[in-house]
Amino acid sequence: MDGNIENNKQWYVIHTYSGYENKVKANLEKRVDSMNMGDKIFRILVPMEDEVEIKDGKKKIIKRKVFPGYVLVEMIMTDDSWYVVRNTSGVTGFVGSGTKPIPLHESEVRLILKQMGVEEPRTKTMYRVGQNIRVISGPFENFVGIIEENHPEKGKLKVLVSMFGRETPVELEYTQIEDA
Template identity: 45%
Template sequence: MSEAKWYVVHTYSGYENKVKANIDKTIENRHLEDQILEVRVPMQEVIELKNGAEKAVQKKMFPGYVMIHMIMNDDTWYVVRNTRGVTGFVGPGSKPVPLTEEEMLPLGIQSESIVVDFEEGDTITVVAGAWEGTVGAVQTVNPAKQSLTINVELFGRETPVELSFTEVKKM
């Protein structure tokens, strides 16, 4: 099996977030988490001046494009290509071309991974984000997505929550 690379998908203008949501849903439904690792709409913070006041807003770096970190094969190509709002992969003809490391650098997407010592069953505490201060047992570890899942009690029942490696620490 080949390794995962970043590909660029062209979408209808203004459909970037819908395409991301649709692909994320398809990944979940078809259990392609190990083949399509991440779908991203690159954003940058821009200072806008409105009515004399400066305001920081998030703008799309590449309107009309979505970036996908995936292993290219017939299944993943079909899923992405046939997602509503996708007009095609960026590349000559019908052959998608992955981005090079040099092209990835200015986008701020690091390919190096964080090495962690978490295992299923370990007790961790959340140190950042919405669940800060929560303690839980690790249910699953996903090194490809740099995340893990813990169960959190929500409305009287156990609910799985996915957290980034950077948001947790081992107890």
């Protein structure tokens, strides 16, 4: 750890003893509270999904851990925040190479949160018609386009993307774009 404060929060994966994911989440939330780390450690998630179980001819929906033995933590990585997480009861370590935790890619986090039904907070950035944007996920990834229509209530835009020398209208979600 080099002690540099990254200027943005990112999601990291911590490894836990199997079956202790919810206990680790509760323990870590208590530590964040008691050690005043709320400005560096934000959300702690145990990715779950609904699974239909049929028992005695009856359907029952149960929650199943998507990644048994793992917990996601949204945090700003500093020596202090690393120490708080790493030394929480039940945590065996961060996922990464050697001693350096590696954050999840933003698209991976969006996919996991979407699967869980946890919506990311609405994007604060208001896009406007005529603005240039870059597509960051989906089939048009890395294309640059111009916003033709904006539908903030749906979190969607119609964007003119230049393909093969032609302007092609494409419907995209706010989560699929960034300022160009």
